[in-house]
Amino acid sequence: MENENINEMNEQENNNNNNSENEEVTPEVVADENAEKIKQLEHELAVSRADFYNFRQRAQKEKSETRKRAQEDLITELLPVLDNLDRALNANSDDQKNIITGVEMVRRQFLSVLENFGVNIISALGENFDPALHDATGTENVNEPEQDGKILKELLCGYRTKDRILRASKVIVGKNNNN
Numbered sequence: 001m002e003n004e005n006i007n008e009m010n011e012q013e014n015n016n017n018n019n020s021e022n023e024e025v026t027p028e029v030v031a032d033e034n035a036e037k038i039k040q041l042e043h044e045l046a047v048s049r050a051d052f053y054n055f056r057q058r059a060q061k062e063k064s065e066t067r068k069r070a071q072e073d074l075i076t077e078l079l080p081v082l083d084n085l086d087r088a089l090n091a092n093s094d095d096q097k098n099i100i101t102g103v104e105m106v107r108r109q110f111l112s113v114l115e116n117f118g119v120n121i122i123s124a125l126g127e128n129f130d131p132a133l134h135d136a137t138g139t140e141n142v143n144e145p146e147q148d149g150k151i152l153k154e155l156l157c158g159y160r161t162k163d164r165i166l167r168a169s170k171v172i173v174g175k176n177n178n179n
Contacts, residue, residue, distance in 0.1 A: 007053065047156070062135075077116065078113055081109050084102075084105070085107060088103060088106060114159070118161045119161055120159065120161075121157055121159060122157070122158035122159060122168070124151045124167070125154050126150060126151060128151075129171070132165065132168075133158060133168060133169065134158065134169045134170040134171045137155060137171065137172065138172050138173075139173050139174070140153075140173070140175065141177055141178050142145055142175065143167065144176070147174040147176065148174055148175060148176035149173065149175075150173070150174045151169075151172070152172050152173065152174045153171065153172040154171050155171060155172065156168075156169065
């Protein structure tokens with residue numbers, strides 16, 4: 001059995017030697033093979049470039065469409081708020097209390113829509129000043145040391161999402177000069 005395996009291996013070697021003797025490897029043959037490989041690789045590169053370009057175009061189009069849909073969703077949510085403001089303006093009421101109550105209801109409705117989109121109010125009044133959340137437009141002298149660095153007045157409300165500050169609160173900060 002061992003002799004048979006040796007004989008088979010010898011025959012394969014002889015066949016390989018005969019095949020390589022029949023095929024002459026000349027510089028022209030090598031050059032033709034290399035040129036064919038280069039041509040094939042250039043074609044594959046061109047196809048890959050075209051696929052990547054098409055992918056990038058699709059991704060940009062999808063991003064644009066997603067942004068457009070998000071804007072449309074926000075506007076659709078805000079339209080009822082606008083409707084209620086129009087109703088308040090068209091109301092024939094001489095009673096200021098009813099008008100104020102109506103405007104407060106519209107404000108709550110508007111804030112509710114913002115919350116649905118992940119927008120929240122930044123709390124400021126009575127809080128410690130935080131430059132990441134608050135924009136100090138001025139200071140006011142205070143006598144109590146515990147009021148030093150506290151927000152005394154909120155001039156303009158700030159808003160944030162989970163990830164970023166949309167607008168910092170405009171505030172007046174207490175400053176104790178007795179230190």
